[in-house]
Amino acid sequence: MTKESGAKGASRAWKRRTVATTVLGIGCLAPVTLGRIDIVQRTHAPRQIARLDIPLPPEQTFVFDPGDHKHANFKKAERPQPLDATGAIEAAAPPAHAPEAKAPRSMELDPPLVSAYARAVDPAYPTGVVDPAAGLGVDLTGLREGLDAYRHGDLAKGDAAAATAKDPLVATTLEWTALRLKPLEAGPRRITRFIATHPGWPATDWLRKHAELALYAAHAPAKTVIETFAASEPVTPTGRVALAKALLDEGETARANELARHVWREDRLNTSQEGILRKNFGAALTSADSARRASRLAYDEQFSAALRAASLAGPDIVALVQIRAAAERGVSTDKTFADAPPAVKNDAGLIFARIKHLLRQKKYAEAGALMLTAPRDPAAVVDGDAWWEERRNLARKLLDAGDALTAYKICAGHAAEANDKQIEAEFHAGWIALRYLDKPDLAAPHFDKALQIARTPISRARAAYWRGRAAEAAKGDAVAYYEKAAADSATFYGQLARLRLGRSDTPIRFAPLPAEGAKRDESVRVIELLYAAGAKDVAVPLVYLSAKSIEAPEQIAALASVVVKDSDAKVSLTFGKLASQNGHPIDDVAFPTYGVPQFSPYENSASLPVVYSIARQESAFDPKAVSHAGAMGLMQMIASTARSTARRVGVAFEARRMTADPVFNAQLGAAHLGDLLKEQRNSLILTFAAYNAGGRRVKEWIAAHGDPRDASVDPIDWIERIPIAETRNYVQRVLENLTMYRARLGMAEAKAIEPLRKEARM
Template identity: 45%
Template sequence: MALPAIRLRIIRLVVPLLLATMPARAADDSALPSQQARLDEIDVETTAALPPFPGNAMKGGTFDIDRVKSAVGAYRRGALSEGDAIASAVDDRTARALLEWVAIRAGANLIPFTRIDAFLKAYPNYPATTLFRRRAEEMLVAEKKSPAAIRAFFHGQRPVSPAGRIALALALKAEGKSEEAIELVRQSWLQDHLGVPLEKIALDAFGGALTMADHRLRTERYIFRGNATAALRNAARVSADYVVLARARLASGQAKRPIAPSLIAAVPASLKNDISFAFLQAQQLRRSDKPIEAAQALANIPRDPALLGDGDEWWTERRLIARKLLDAGDAAKAYEVAAGHGAEDAAERIDADWHAGFIALRFRDQPGIALEHFNEAARHAETPISVARAAYWQGRAFEAAGKADDAKAAYERAAEHPVAYYGQLARARLRLPDLPLRRSAAASLMHLPGHQGVRLLYRIGERDLAVQMMIDLAQRLHTTPALESLAAIAQREGDTRALLALGKSALQRGFPLDTAAFPISGVPEFPVLGDPMERAIVHAIARQESAFDPTAISHAGARGLMQMMPATARETARRANLPFDWPRLGRDALYSAQMGAAHLNDLLKEWRGSYILTFAAYNAGSGNVRKWIAAYGDPRHPDVDAVDWVERIPFYETRNYVQRVMENLQVYRQRLNQRTAYLIDHDLKRGGRRD
């Protein structure tokens, strides 16, 4: 990110599905800083799978395209009655299904249960059924449906929402199945955000069955989420003393430095041995640069998530402490802190075991112990990045133990994921210069509900809705050819952002849509100002920064394809002798690409051609990069392991950013026919003596 300060980047892009696959990070760890699609992206088989879009007639009826457009517009404005009146004149079944889909999706709590239920029964395989079931479950509670109606709706299916779980529990209780009802309510109480109305319903019906331990764990989860109102409301159900502790925890969670000692001193003595107080102590000691004392505060903490409240949040704090211990030179204590994690989510468990293994291998010379942790990480790994990460480090551990054959086999497993950073590192280890991009011939989607709806949305100019429907539809597709065909629609429509969203989603699920996940239509041709540079770098940065959205604006105020901040953009324009036009930067992809490239050129000069340091500086600022060089050495130097240097970057976002941009670069060289014999290991050492 072109920003000399730490900040959070939340890009405005309709890809909530992708965001949901990423593990949440605590603020301390993560706070940081229109071109036509190219025809060569679609092969003959893919193009053939897409028949021409019909005119004003579709199979099963006729419709006026303008009427469909007007109805969609009304629904999106919240004018439900107006939209329904227009839609009633549309006879075509495909168009009517689409309009009802838009109405329910846009209508939120305006749509009654019976209408949502009717749609789900009429179109059980239509995209977004999970979202619509959530809406229906919420209306079951809002409309106080009878136990019989609730049981009928859930016949053969489990609830997908907090409201659904409470509704089903009420129905079970009415049937005399109290044990099942209480189990369901307790599950919801400990995991869901219910809000005041649902909390009241649950307490009125089941309050006597919920224990102080249940209320305490619920409070802990709200503390970790930073929801002060809900946390204090639930803490009051535990005790007045616990409210005092909760206030201190909340203050600590919202701060970036140690909180006032008076807040900690105010915690009653009866809670000084509570594990919630231990977390508070550890967090405060770590922020006071006392990692050894912070580790001691965690020494006797259990690993049971049922006691921790949120094992993943505890792991985040352990990770921060372990990294500070490494910086202080205490690898033994760092390993102890990392290995003692109680992470719950698969992604966090992988991260925790990777950290323990990395410390054991690279700082304690214990490849056997490291391998145990990498094996455990591999057991939970499913996404390409995680699978390649575990396999690559298994290879490193085998290599350190002198087991060359086992190391080669592990590297080969990682190398099966050529678009992932660790897969590329493994390919370099195996001296495989090629980077095979995978794709399949497309299959026909004509029989799938929603397929024609996607194309109709594009025709009426509703691109955002089309992207939402495509992502919903993609979740119902379970073969690479089918997903390729869906991606081909986005490609033919020139929708680079949709193409990227589909490709990323497919890769996460194990379907190799490599070319879709790395589209080349998102960056327009632009004149490079200053020294020559690889155009693949601009593609790599734009993919990570804005997901190729030229209108993206972050919460911190960065804008455009390359996500530049005002001060950086103004200075870059001055250096490059370009006019500075801040509004234009948020709408003109060519101007943004040119400005971003000029800034990258400045950074490449500053860091003597080092890609690692340039990418890190683009994200976190050159000031932070200088601090990391002082702490971890200069990755351009032959004696500094560049892979380790990247892993030591203390900010999670920057660590991830450098790895993602580096992997993007390797793929975009291939996509733009700029690939050389250079492998990623060469890129990691650019700017060093051998350049």
Template identity: 40%
Template structure:
């Protein structure tokens, strides 16, 4: 522990001031600290929360001297905002950016100002237009850009900005840009915003959009939404297929993929698999890695399981692992490549692909592949034991010392931000193991989980760290018994062991218990219900979450896939899915397909993640009963 024992109170106060946006006061308090690590920690926090109080020069100095401190991208973004506001010399601006491109709208404009003075009109125009089209500029920043660089910004730029913030949606930004673009864009934007918030007038507003925009991608996107919600899915598909597939035309290819996914699945449910496939397969490539993988998977899955075209399916599945490196994605790709090869009668290739998936035994599809191969479904790797020299070197890392200071003052939130960044950037397995051990030594299940998950994602053997067996309090069971593995599996996904988690749907605490579920548990068990305690009392929260799981276990004869689906989406949804897709407990229903048929993207992912958690935790807690998830 750094020699700060007598100064922890001062550090605690400085951290609190920094987190509350009082940067000047925080820095004043930190100035009396003897430990330079403590002072750097406060400076780092002030840059993140109150950068204007520090000023550009001091922020730039910190970035130069401390390039290994976490969240460098965030720090640079903060620096760019202050740079824009302070308008330092051209030499200062050029020196700050060097050969690095600006990350923010204010940064782009700050650089454009300097380049404009030197006559680089082409670069200036590119920077200004990019900032205006894509960045979350405030109203005052928009006005400043238009005042300073107005002639460079075209109607097309205003239209693109209106489109971007109609996808998000951000009504104020969208309408400001639309009004600058013209009355036709105003009509389209107003209709789109109404449709996004499911205003009943949305369809009629769309009908009032001038015909000159009837082939505009934004119009076609809105038309698809209206048609889909009205159950006219073929019409929605035609609108999507009529749009150009370039990223520039669509503005937000991720949102376009989400809409295509919804339409494709509606078409599947209606029995129109051929059109469902086309809607999925012809999508412009999304920007986000997970959406790109999902798009390739969806097209391949439909081709294999609904069109019986395994060769076509294999081509789509092969695209997934060419662009991804996450174990969850790689195992899914390999498993379905195996299924496609098996459908073509190529048993050798099928086995090879199942073996590739089986390497990832902490993932849903890795476990499914292992079941097909007759292997134990989970094979956890042991972390290497760091040497005493490695431990000494690790303890000398400045940010590690900062983590220890945070724990010493009782801050258990800031370490999570640091763990995410360090675990993502660290390449040495031993350092990752030591980082996880630091979290474990401080009883920080959230921190251990973050380090473990990031380590697994980068290929490191942090299987045990990624599935902490601590972090939940003891509780008195009420209702039907539930095994410990199931409770940990759910908590790991629901809250990541953060007892203060509160969702937009008012799901609360470690087990994300909703008020409705809490009242139902109280009714069924006779336990007293107190909504406030679901947040304030961790044991009470786990008690009620476990009781809800117990009811579902009894209701679904212990089938974990159904238990987890109902815990996330409700029993009513599961009943609907029985009617549409059958009961995965029946021998003629493939449980893997049943999960992939779930129409809610969140629930599909949830069931897979909690199921993989469950099998790992069964092993970690010594519950040996096999839980097969392989297709029958």
């Protein structure tokens, strides 16, 4: 979760494409927003990060990111960043004397909705149990024995069970499990063999990465390493280090030196790997190589490692890194920059640090003037994504100060590298040009560029919607753009586009039923076996990888049927999201209606669709979720807010019940949401912003940007002006959730979108 105003680098060269995510299973980053900002403790609720369950090279812990990375295939687990906020989440003041507990009423909706729990008990609905004998025709005894052995770390015993398997599918299932749970012990040859004999396996990329880790950990002979990479280049820094050393050992010095220099300049390395390169390639590494490495590490805020690299580049680079560290830590002064060595006065890294320094001093005009002189050449910039983040921070400050033209120029002059950063930069430039410079013709090319490179439904719908707004403002034809946005009907901007087109329906795209007798991919059948054998922990990572890679709709349908039968709302929604991003929208799976237990709400509580919308975004329906900041359970309430809410409704508060009793958690969350709705005069935008960032902060934003309830304030622009990226995204996601859940829980399609229509005043 990133804070845009003065946040310490929440996304850097080796920390790409992260927004409020949770690491699931094997570490596959699922696009699920968890937790809220805990204003009381003044920290962002952090990502819930699960470390890889395999030993890694010394002093190196990675999280596997399936997204595209320019400089590395792994990224460092991010630490939570502090907010610059004061104040606490506002809650109802406790009464002087605890009132009698109010009798909870039945959850009622206006008009009433079909209960999610009526669906859950319907025989045609998921039962929560996968029948091991459901047409699989497999003896599960040997499979379970092998799975149990692998789970307990006994590779030999598991392999023995696999060797006796008569069914090839059982053997494949056990082999995948061995490689999934014990990749280093299994070794690189075994992983490589599995890849070769299972083309198209959805976890191939994951297996390749772990084959390289295993190759490195096994200290494989040089010839073996070279043979391994004969057909394809390494995909991890670890693999590249291993190959460079192997090439050197085999006398291919020129090729080894070239690869080593690339790794040194571009890759994240642990100290052991650094040592290997310095020991074996020290003479080949130039001062320029080390200066670039130092700069890249400084953008990543890894200043100890940056200083190690700088020491090989000379005293001027050491001084430069020290200045950048001072600016990042907020201890720089004007003299700090005045004393910079002449040789680095024009270095892009020094300019970057000075802009940070000026931002902290709130000298936005001076920072803007300096930013307009900053280099844009990738070789000089080193990390275009880090630069974009500073450009965004500064542009928003200038926009707040009324200098929209400079804000536009700063956004338009970006040198972002990653797709998501480019999309964000082009959106900002187009949005500012359209809404604050009133220049739709200037805005249109930026939205076109964003639309051209957008791949996910959220980004695609946003770019198409705003391109339509630009066309409309220019008195042109906007319909085609709104139609394109409206196709992504489960997204905030897709729903706004439907309203723009005069539509009031909320289509639910259902997963197709798998055709009877249709042949299923091997990986789908393996997943079925794992579920049937009670090995859900092994199955789920493969489910997610399959959702991201399977192209055939009939295979997605078959896999969706397996997922839905298990009735795990968290797995269902994650699978549904990933499948949607892969071109298979399945709203009934992505918006499960069995994630919140049946409960009787207290008086004036929020409606069931609102509760579902919040729970989906806060915890992904994980009743035991606990953030680092202490937000707990389905609704991710912090203890102080939950306690004051319990006091208001007249029930005893027990912290343990927040994760042990999802009914209790849902009741308090619904009651707190009801309080916020009353406080915000039924504004959903303000209520959801307050639930995420706190009521005091919302008051600050109203003071700065106006009240979205007022006719003079555009509510969509107001959302986009929210200065915290996580909250900006959160409000949009919960609003889109609400439309979908009103439809999913039985609301007539024509009425499901009404709250969004009202909020957007359309």
